[in-house]
Amino acid sequence: MMQLALSKWKALDKWKDSIGYQSGLLATICGLAALLLMTMELWTRPLINLRIEEDQNALLDEVLNGASYANKVFSQSQKITLQQRQYEIFTVKDGAGGTTHYVVRGSEEGFSGSISFLVGVDTDGVITGVRIINHTETPGLGDKIELAKSPWVKEFNQHSLANTPLWGVKKDGGSFDQFTGATITPRAVVNGVHIAMQALANNLAGAGHDAP
Known part of the structure; x- marks a missing residue:
């Protein structure tokens, strides 16, 4: 039984070492990073636009x-x-x-x-x-x-x-x-x-x- 488990772990380790697994893992990480950046951009864009609008209004009296x-x-x-x-x-x-x-x-x-x-x-x-x-x-x-x-x-x-x-x-x-x-x-x-x-x-x- 233990030998069967060890065999499965070796097979899993071998699969992890394969190019396909590493490529898939890298693609997943890149996808998550891109999604995070997009979410942050969508979240911060209104705040940035609001800040620019506030700055403009503050400068309007001056110009x-x-x-x-x-x-x-x-x-x-x-x-x-x-x-x-x-x-x-x-x-x-x-x-x-x-x-x-x-x-x-x-x-x-x-x-x-x-x-x-x-x-x-x-x-x-x-x-x-x-x-x-x-x-x-x-x-x-x-x-x-x-x-x-x-x-x-x-x-x-x-x-x-x-x-x-x-x-x-x-x-x-x-x-x-x-x-x-x-x-x-x-x-x-x-x-x-x-x-x-x-x-x-x-x-x-x-x-x-x-x-x-």
Whole structure:
């Protein structure tokens, strides 16, 4: 009896050593890992989207420079693509339903990843504020694009396509400062905001409005 049991264990061990068993075990583990990742992604996606929405709403007053609004600004958007970049344009309205500002959301590749930002623009095409939503730039260098780390982002205030012929950092002959030891990050933000302003102008012109 014991010999029969030992024989079965040996057969089982031999089967476990087979390529088929190992391949099946590996496939099962990979499948479970993929299922776990998918479940985590589905679970965290709404939380991430909610956090982004909260961050945007918190920054809205800042990019509008304190101007009041009566609508849910981020509830509707128009998407426009320019220079292989996609921007979302939101309309800001007052209590009477009139348009007072536009907000453009976009992103640009920085030194170490994508930099997402909001641009507030009045109906004359003048920037009222720019704020960074999120980024992965180098702490102590590139993170100076955050208002909490540096006032640099306020340099965009009062700029427009009409009054700023050279959009770039001063190192490139433009109007905006760069950071000591970190030129790529501010250069990326300036470029992204510039194209965002062009996308807004194109969108308004296409809708029959006077381009700001």
